[in-house]
Amino acid sequence: MSAPEVVFDEVSKFYGEVLGVNRVTLRIPPGITSLVGPNGSGKTTLMNLMAGLIYADRGVVTMRGLSPRDPENLMRILGYATQYDAAPRGVTGFDFVMTGLLLAGFSASEASQRTQRALERVRMTEAAPRKVASYSKGMRQRIRLAQAIAHDPEVLVLDEPLNGLDPLVRAETIALFREFSALGRHVILSSHVLQEVDIISDQVILIANGMIIAEGEIRSVREEIHEHPSQFLIRCRDAARIASLLFEQDHITQIQIQDDRLGLLVMTRSRREFSRALTRISLSGHPVESVVPADENMGALYEYLIGGDR
Amino acid sequence: MITGARVNQTWTIARLQLTRVFFSKRSFWVYLLALFPSVIFFGHGIESKIRSDRWASRATPIAKLEAIRIGDSEEEVLQRAGFPINDHRNEGRRRRVRGREEQEVDRRYMMYFDGRSRWNLRFEDGILQSKMSRPLLNFEEDRQVFAGVFQYFYLRLAIFFGCLGIFMNLFRGEMLDKTLHFWFLVPARREVLLAGKYLAGLIASILIFGTGAALCFGIMIWPQDAAEVSAFWQSYGASHMFWYAAAAALACVGYGSVFLAAGLLLRNPIIPAVTILFWENINGVLPAALQKLSVLYYVQSLCPVPPPMEADAPLLIKLLASPAEPPSAAFAILGLLGVTVLVLWAASRAVRRLEINYGID
Numbered sequence: 148m149s150a151p152e153v154v155f156d157e158v159s160k161f162y163g164e165v166l167g168v169n170r171v172t173l174r175i176p177p178g179i180t181s182l183v184g185p186n187g188s189g190k191t192t193l194m195n196l197m198a199g200l201i202y203a204d205r206g207v208v209t210m211r212g213l214s215p216r217d218p219e220n221l222m223r224i225l226g227y228a229t230q231y232d233a234a235p236r237g238v239t240g241f242d243f244v245m246t247g248l249l250l251a252g253f254s255a256s257e258a259s260q261r262t263q264r265a266l267e268r269v270r271m272t273e274a275a276p277r278k279v280a281s282y283s284k285g286m287r288q289r290i291r292l293a294q295a296i297a298h299d300p301e302v303l304v305l306d307e308p309l310n311g312l313d314p315l316v317r318a319e320t321i322a323l324f325r326e327f328s329a330l331g332r333h334v335i336l337s338s339h340v341l342q343e344v345d346i347i348s349d350q351v352i353l354i355a356n357g358m359i360i361a362e363g364e365i366r367s368v369r370e371e372i373h374e375h376p377s378q379f380l381i382r383c384r385d386a387a388r389i390a391s392l393l394f395e396q397d398h399i400t401q402i403q404i405q406d407d408r409l410g411l412l413v414m415t416r417s418r419r420e421f422s423r424a425l426t427r428i429s430l431s432g433h434p435v436e437s438v439v440p441a442d443e444n445m446g447a448l449y450e451y452l453i454g455g456d457r
Numbered sequence: 458m459i460t461g462a463r464v465n466q467t468w469t470i471a472r473l474q475l476t477r478v479f480f481s482k483r484s485f486w487v488y489l490l491a492l493f494p495s496v497i498f499f500g501h502g503i504e505s506k507i508r509s510d511r512w513a514s515r516a517t518p519i520a521k522l523e524a525i526r527i528g529d530s531e532e533e534v535l536q537r538a539g540f541p542i543n544d545h546r547n548e549g550r551r552r553r554v555r556g557r558e559e560q561e562v563d564r565r566y567m568m569y570f571d572g573r574s575r576w577n578l579r580f581e582d583g584i585l586q587s588k589m590s591r592p593l594l595n596f597e598e599d600r601q602v603f604a605g606v607f608q609y610f611y612l613r614l615a616i617f618f619g620c621l622g623i624f625m626n627l628f629r630g631e632m633l634d635k636t637l638h639f640w641f642l643v644p645a646r647r648e649v650l651l652a653g654k655y656l657a658g659l660i661a662s663i664l665i666f667g668t669g670a671a672l673c674f675g676i677m678i679w680p681q682d683a684a685e686v687s688a689f690w691q692s693y694g695a696s697h698m699f700w701y702a703a704a705a706a707l708a709c710v711g712y713g714s715v716f717l718a719a720g721l722l723l724r725n726p727i728i729p730a731v732t733i734l735f736w737e738n739i740n741g742v743l744p745a746a747l748q749k750l751s752v753l754y755y756v757q758s759l760c761p762v763p764p765p766m767e768a769d770a771p772l773l774i775k776l777l778a779s780p781a782e783p784p785s786a787a788f789a790i791l792g793l794l795g796v797t798v799l800v801l802w803a804a805s806r807a808v809r810r811l812e813i814n815y816g817i818d
Contacts, residue, residue: 162814200638200813216809222644231815233639235477249469250643252462 151177151211153197153302153333158206160192167192168357171206175335178349179328182337183445185453189357190337191230194304197335198227210302211333223251226295227304232287233294234279240290241266241275247294265297268323270316284311292320296327303327305336309343321347341445351445353452360452369443375451376400376414378441379421385433386411392433396424412441466645470653471660478623478661483630487622487662490615491669494606495676498599502680505594512542512570519571522590525578529585531565534578541578543568573682596681596689600697603677604762607670607701612708612756613738616666620712621730623662625720627654628811635815647808655717655801662709670705674698697761700786704759707793711752714797718804721811755793758784 153175160167168189182190195201196208199215208214213221234243244265248258266272269289274282279290288311295303303324309317324334324347338344344351351368353360361368369377383389390402390411398417405411415421429435442451478484521538529537547564565580571590579587631637640650678686686694719729740751748754784792 195813198642200641202810202812218641219644219646219649222642227638227642229638231635231638233636233642235473235636235639237480246473247639247643250466250473250645252466252644 151331152209153211153335154207154209155193155196156207156209158196158203158208160196160201160203166357167201168196168354171357171359173352173359173362175333175352176350177328177331177333179324179334179336179347181344181348181351181445182335182354183339183341183344183351183449184354184360185339188354190354191306192357193352193354194227194229194306194335194337197302197304198225200227223298224301225304226298226300226302228288228291228295228306228308230306232279232291234290236280237278239276239278240271240282240286240293243279243290244275244294244297248297251298253298261297261299262293265293268296269293270319285313285316288312289316289320292323296323300332302333302335305334307338308336309338309340317343341449344445348445351448353448355453361448365445365448366440366443368448369440370418372448372451373416375442375447376416377418377421377443378447379413379415380439380441381411381413381425382409382436382438383411383434384409384436389428389433389435392428393424396420399424463646463649466649467653467656470640470645470650471656474627474654474657475660478627478657481626481630483622483626484661487619487665490619491665492672493615494610495669495673497606498603498673498676501599502594502676505680509593513572515540515542515570516572517569517576522569522571522576525585525588527585527588531580531583531585534567534585538569541567541569594681596678596685599677599681600762601765603674604760605764606673607704608757608760608764611666611670611705612753612760615669616662616705616708617712617734617737618730619666620658620662620709621716621726624655624658624713624716625726625729627658627717627720628808629720629724629726632813632815638813641813647811648805651717651801651805651808655713655804658713658717659709662713663706666705666709667702670701671698674701693761700759700761703790704756707759707790708752708756710797711756711793714800714804715752718800718807721804721807749792750796752793752796755784755789755796758789759786 153173155171155173158171159169166189171189171193182193184190192201196203197210197215199218199221202216210221211224213224215221238246241262244262245258248261249255253261262275263272266275269292271286271289271293274286279287282290288308292305292308295305309320312320321343324336327334328349336347345365348365350362350364352362353368361371363371381389386404386408390404393399393402393411393413396415398415398420399413400416401414403412413421425435425438441447517538524537525534535541543566545566562581563583565583567578567580569576569578570593574590574592576588576590578585628637631640640654641647643650645653678689715733716729719726719733723729737751737753740748740753743751
């Protein structure tokens with residue numbers, strides 16, 4: 148049985164003089180993992196290293212116990228939807244998916260059935276007899292996804308898989324990722340739509356300039372960032388009074404009362420102290436309706452760790 | 458994975474790749490190369506047929522033409538053989554140096570046709586000076602011409618550049634099209650992928666150039682005298698066809714492997730093309746040991762008819778066109794296959810290391 152982790156151990160990759168990724172060490176557990184970083188940060192390099200399209204100059208990559216240098220076995224457990232169209236000219240969507248399965252060694256009937264199933268899952272059954280060349284950007288995205296999932300892989304690697312999809316298909320595709328993830332499989336994707344990353348990811352990997360900036364669940368990554376005060380949004384009836392009580396605390400750095408005077412945006416250097424203080428205030432007769440973290444999301448993490456330029 | 462499954466994978470890859478090779482826009486000029494000599498031979502055959510049909514009604518019996526002697530006068534010839542098919546007298550007089558004295562000579566040319574051959578008669582001052590007969594179609598000569606076309610055009614140029622186009626594109630072309638990752642993402646060893654693509658290139662090139670050469674040979678034979686053709690087939694015709702086909706196929710095997718490897722190792726096809734073309738063409742003047750590292754060395758030994766070479770051709774042309782010391786057919790085949798295996802082994806090492814990098818993200 149293969150080890151259920153994707154492991155990068157001190158992996159470096161250079162394109163001549165240009166840095167791809169540098170000394171990357173990662174252990175990616177099953178679930179949905181998003182690679183986030185600006186253009187040229189090394190996201191696709193990491194994905195190509197996983198799929199064996201490029202090889203590490205230093206270090207070792209292991210995909211659930213398999214080496215990327217062993218495509219004969221690796222590609223049975225890995226499906227990769229790249230940014231590029233791989234379909235030969237003139238080929239139909241059905242044949243494109245079917246071809247991959249035939250090459251994987253499935254019989255013609257088995258390949259045909261799997262192709263049908265994969266096309267249904269990405270809602271491409273009707274368009275399947277048409278040539279890939281006539282597809283829209285979103286349809287091309289979906290046919291690549293169909294090809295990546297057709298052989299039921301344990302690891303799904305997807306480069307910007309939600310680009311060009313309409314909201315309905317986007318929701319269905321996210322549901323598909325969750326389904327894969329629930330089966331204990333890996334779904335590793337790159338995205339620059341941070342709201343989406345928030346919604347779908349079990350864990351995130353932030354990468355910039357070929358180096359891993361942070362990795363883990365969004366909340367735990369946020370907790371590790373001490374330079375930026377944590378932000379909380381409080382809804383309450385007595386906003387001004389609660390604000391004045393909170394200001395007595397040393398760890399509070401800033402408070403903004405919202406226009407409707409029923410809410411506060413509080414910034415604190417200590418999440419624990421803030422929690423205790425708010426509990427005390429609430430018990431002392433100043434009820435609090437809700438408290439939600441305001442910067443426990445990818446947008447904030449990105450801004451704090453990488454900078455505003457996405 | 459068991460060997461049978463890998464063989465199946467190789468065949469599946471080859472089958473899929475074949476469509477791309479045959480119908481790719483890049484392959485169009487390969488068809489032109491393969492068919493070009495057939496067009497020339499077809500033109501030659503058609504021209505001969507048309508002339509033969511046109512002159513048939515005015516043919517002169519061969520006995521009358523054979524009776525004409527050097528020294529006969531124009532009137533005697535016309536009386537004996539009748540009006541010629543072609544009669545041409547020089548306009549004005551031409552000067553001729555006889556010793557130091559310049560004389561003016563009246564020249565006249567007549568052409569007769571005996572149903573198969575042209576007879577060219579040259580008169581000076583009304584007296585027959587020379588008589589030459591030449592068949593409209595000369596099977597022996599045409600076979601020599603075909604041998605020259607096969608060795609100088611097919612082997613050295615058409616198959617060489619055709620294989621360059623087909624085999625270098627198998628990997629490099631897909632890298633340029635940004636589609637190579639499709640093949641790298643299938644659960645197959647890279648060596649299996651290499652074998653599948655090589656097989657596809659081989660099938661395509663052998664079909665294209667084998668058909669091209671066979672078509673050319675057929676068109677060369679088509680207008681010839683039926684009795685001569687029948688005698689040819691009954692003697693060594695089938696053997697000639699076989700060895701031409703074998704030479705064409707083995708040239709594809711050899712050049713295919715070389716250009717497949719070159720496509721994996723180098724980005725620019727011009728460099729290997731020029732280098733290998735140069736190496737192949739100086740093969741005849743290389744030391745014996747180095748000659749064996751050439752595809753041409755093996756395949757030209759298999760050709761059944763040596764190519765024609767004019768006695769007064771420039772020395773450089775003679776040197777470049779001269780074949781290397783011919784090995785036996787068995788040695789040629791085994792040697793070429795040996796070289797091919799060696800080159801494919803190097804290619805398999807290269808394909809294992811090959812990375813896809815269409816551009817950094």
